[in-house]
Amino acid sequence: MKKRERAKILSHVEIAADIFEMWLETEAAGRAKPGQFIGVFTGDKSMLLLRPISICEVKEDGTALRIVYRRGEPGTGTYAVSQCLPQSSVEILGPLGNGFPLEAGEGKRALLVGGGIGIPPLVELAKRLDAKKQIAVGYRGSGQFFLDRDLAAWGELFLATEDGSSGTKGNVMDAIFRNGLEADVIYACGPMPMLRAVKELAAQRGIPAYLSLEERMACGVGACLGCVVKTEMVHHHTNVGNARICTDGPVFEAGEVSI
Amino acid sequence: MNTQITIAGVTFQNPVMTASGTFGSGMEYAEYVDLNRLGAVVTKGVAKEPWPGNPTPRVAEVYGGMLNAIGLQNPGIDVFLERDIPFLKQYDTRIIVNVCGKTVEDYVAVVERLGEEAAVSMLEINVSCPNVKEGAIAFGQKADALYQITREIKRHARQPVIMKLSPNVTDIGEMARAAEAAGADALSLINTITGMKIDIYKRKFALANKTGGLSGPAIKPVAVRMVYQAAQAVKIPIIGMGGIATGEDAVEFLLAGASAVSVGAMNFVDPGTTEKVIQGIEQYMERFHVERVDDLVGAVLE
Numbered sequence: 353m354k355k356r357e358r359a360k361i362l363s364h365v366e367i368a369a370d371i372f373e374m375w376l377e378t379e380a381a382g383r384a385k386p387g388q389f390i391g392v393f394t395g396d397k398s399m400l401l402l403r404p405i406s407i408c409e410v411k412e413d414g415t416a417l418r419i420v421y422r423r424g425e426p427g428t429g430t431y432a433v434s435q436c437l438p439q440s441s442v443e444i445l446g447p448l449g450n451g452f453p454l455e456a457g458e459g460k461r462a463l464l465v466g467g468g469i470g471i472p473p474l475v476e477l478a479k480r481l482d483a484k485k486q487i488a489v490g491y492r493g494s495g496q497f498f499l500d501r502d503l504a505a506w507g508e509l510f511l512a513t514e515d516g517s518s519g520t521k522g523n524v525m526d527a528i529f530r531n532g533l534e535a536d537v538i539y540a541c542g543p544m545p546m547l548r549a550v551k552e553l554a555a556q557r558g559i560p561a562y563l564s565l566e567e568r569m570a571c572g573v574g575a576c577l578g579c580v581v582k583t584e585m586v587h588h589h590t591n592v593g594n595a596r597i598c599t600d601g602p603v604f605e606a607g608e609v610s611i
Numbered sequence: 612m613n614t615q616i617t618i619a620g621v622t623f624q625n626p627v628m629t630a631s632g633t634f635g636s637g638m639e640y641a642e643y644v645d646l647n648r649l650g651a652v653v654t655k656g657v658a659k660e661p662w663p664g665n666p667t668p669r670v671a672e673v674y675g676g677m678l679n680a681i682g683l684q685n686p687g688i689d690v691f692l693e694r695d696i697p698f699l700k701q702y703d704t705r706i707i708v709n710v711c712g713k714t715v716e717d718y719v720a721v722v723e724r725l726g727e728e729a730a731v732s733m734l735e736i737n738v739s740c741p742n743v744k745e746g747a748i749a750f751g752q753k754a755d756a757l758y759q760i761t762r763e764i765k766r767h768a769r770q771p772v773i774m775k776l777s778p779n780v781t782d783i784g785e786m787a788r789a790a791e792a793a794g795a796d797a798l799s800l801i802n803t804i805t806g807m808k809i810d811i812y813k814r815k816f817a818l819a820n821k822t823g824g825l826s827g828p829a830i831k832p833v834a835v836r837m838v839y840q841a842a843q844a845v846k847i848p849i850i851g852m853g854g855i856a857t858g859e860d861a862v863e864f865l866l867a868g869a870s871a872v873s874v875g876a877m878n879f880v881d882p883g884t885t886e887k888v889i890q891g892i893e894q895y896m897e898r899f900h901v902e903r904v905d906d907l908v909g910a911v912l913e
Binding site: 353354355356393397398399400401402425429445567568569570571572573574575576577578579580581586589590591592593594599 | 632633634635639640642643644645655661662663664667668669670671672674675676677679681684686687690812827828876877878879880881882883
């Protein structure tokens with residue numbers, strides 16, 4: 353039986369302003385696929401629900417996984433998680449969700465697109481995806497970079513910064529257009545306006561795009577129907593025009609979802 | 612030790628069930644919970660037609676609990692009977708189907724379809740969802756409306772009927788008596804308590820529906836009180852729920868007068884909660900030499 357389990361915190365570091373990286377020792381790592389997420393529990397009984405956090409990277413031997421998350425305001429669950437000390441532990445559930453389809457990009461020109469705290473899952477994807485990879489990521493400014501060097505190891509990296517301090521000035525879509533990036537398939541994770549722009553771009557170019565979505569979530573296993581996204585067609589499981597982000601997603605082909 | 616209970620002629624191997632809406636149709640938790648261990652799986656509410664539910668955000672966390680405004684999303688009775696019932700039939704647990712509707716006719720249509728399904732042991736009628744505009748709660752907040760719908764459902768039901776009551780009423784005893792007088796075989800309570808959360812950073816309601824149903828450990832004292840008051844008011848059995856996380860919580864509900872209990876929001880927090888609650892009840896019975904779980908029902912000392 354799968355269960356909520358305790359994972360040891362191997363390391364826990366603030367890698368950019370308000371952005372934390374945690375390596376967890378857990379058997380869940382051995383089962384994890386890029387684009388999946390884990391539920392992290394705060395350990396505080398006033399904050400009971402899991403925090404869905406995407407899996408950034410998996411250790412080669414499958415014994416540990418890395419998550420990178422934004423701390424958030426004091427009083428939030430992620431803030432409580434950020435207070436956990438290395439060598440202590442947290443309880444987790446997962447891996448959860450479907451993950452990015454690797455086969456869709458194999459041997460092709462793949463464009464990986466990430467914005468802000470949507471960037472982390474691209475690391476394990478870039479690592480495992482056997483394709484000609486171009487990776488476009490957007491940050492607020494050059495002082496805010498994180499995971500850029502990890503990504504550069506697995507593909508050609510294009511940066512965008514809102515303040516123009518490095519790379520293309522503007523957002524990640526500006527970086528894609530300015531650099532004339534061409535692809536056969538797109539994988540993306542980031543804020544909703546970015547995902548909408550990626551969906552539009554993919555539709556114009558007639559290529560598939562796989563978008564990782566997020567939503568407020570309670571159970572993480574498809575039972576509560578809290579985290580749904582509207583779908584273009586009646587979904588085969590729900591039998592209505594929406595799908596569960598936690599289990600039917602979080603990754604959807606752009607044409608499936610109305611965002 | 613005997614953990615078996617009987618409600619309206621239906622026996623259950625133990626008094627621990629899943630609260631409707633928190634366990635899907637069992638399928639979603641089958642990899643986490645040995646469904647054979649449960650007293651019953653109470654399914655997510657099902658209606659005559661598929662219902663798409665409310666806009667998102669549909670859930671929000673609050674201190675010691677959560678708010679939800681799912682809006683009774685469900686795939687409709689056809690898909691439910693084709694897919695979910697055959698799945699649940701594979702397990703050695705009772706099946707209780709929760710029924711929702713917008714009109715009396717809607718409820719009756721579903722109740723009649725379920726009457727053909729022998730694997731369904733009982734029906735639970737949702738007249739207490741606070742998150743849909745038509746139906747549901749409209750029948751659950753006035754004693755005469757509750758009486759009418761209960762009578763109509765009883766006329767058509769082949770299985771024993773559990774009426775699920777709302778806590779958002781002035782006098783729970785009056786509601787319990789109305790359901791009993793109309794022929795309900797059992798009651799379940801409490802459904803969620805209407806609540807609200809505002810995100811002060813965005814100055815927006817946390818839920819798209821503005822209001823939602825509060826559940827989780829935060830509501831347990833309210834639920835225990837209402838189960839006690841309902842048990843004092845009627846003779847029919849009561850299934851108690853509201854924030855149950857442990858065997859001790861479950862025992863508290865039994866002592867207050869519940870014949871069985873349901874685990875709700877805590878399934879989300881730890882998918883193993885139901886099995887832990889069953890174990891906890893057994894440990895309590897062992898420690899205090901309780902022969903039959905029935906001996907605990909209503910056994911609080913006055």
